[in-house]
Structure formats: C-alpha cells, structure tokens
Amino acid sequence: MRTKQDFPSINERQAIGVNPEGRPYRVLVVDDSMFVTKQISQILTSEGFDVVGVAGNGLEGLEKYKELFPNVDLVTMDITMPKMDGVSALEKIIEFDKNARVVMISALGKQDLVKKSLLIGAKNYIVKPLDRKKVLERVLLALK
C-alpha cells in the first residue's frame, strides 16, 4: 500500500486521492472492458488513489469486495457486464455492506438503470466516454 511519502511534493498541492490522514483512498474497479479499467485506474492513481482491485464482471466484483472488506473505500461499477450485471452486483454489495460507496459507470442511454442504481444505494454515476475531471469529481463526491 502506498503512503503520502510516495508522492513527493513537486508542488504543495496535496493529492486528492488521499484522505486527511494522508492515507490513499482504496478503490475497486469493476468493468468488463480492459480499456475502461485501465483508463479509470490511470486517472485515479495519477491523483494518489490506490486501486486495490480490478474485476471483469459483477460476480468477480462482488467476490473481490468481500475479500477486500473492510479495506476498500469505493467501487466503480460498470452497468453492462457478463455473468452478473453491475446493478445486481451493486445490490449484493449493499446487502453485504450497507455503507458501501459505489459509483456506477454507465453507457449513454441507460438512464433507467442509473436511476435504479441510485435508488438501491449507489452514491453517484458517471456516463461514458469517461472524462477525467468528471471521474475525479464524482468519485470525490461519493467519498464525502
């Protein structure tokens, strides 16, 4: 696990992926597209977040969450995935940990599933294609 010391102060700005005690926020990234998991991981790690796990479908995501718990602060959850979709995985993760912080990653045109996810307990959502600013903004909102 990385600490504050791994981010030398090139400037004085504190990495936003680090909590007030200087510990990186730990993120599990769930998406069946390797392109998207790489993209999210790159955005988050560049800001000091710690990507502690990656899963390629909802079932694997659920299993990884249970494995990592309680050492996981946030999940990014794709909606459309094989084996178990993101909405079902969200449901099961919340069943397991009612305080889970999950941000849904949605393709365009999935408003109904996004709404459903927010009702189930997702903290926020991001619509693809992923925009760096939006990813960071929504993830930080979900961590508040």
Ligand SMILES: [Mg+2]
């Ligand atoms: Mg997908």
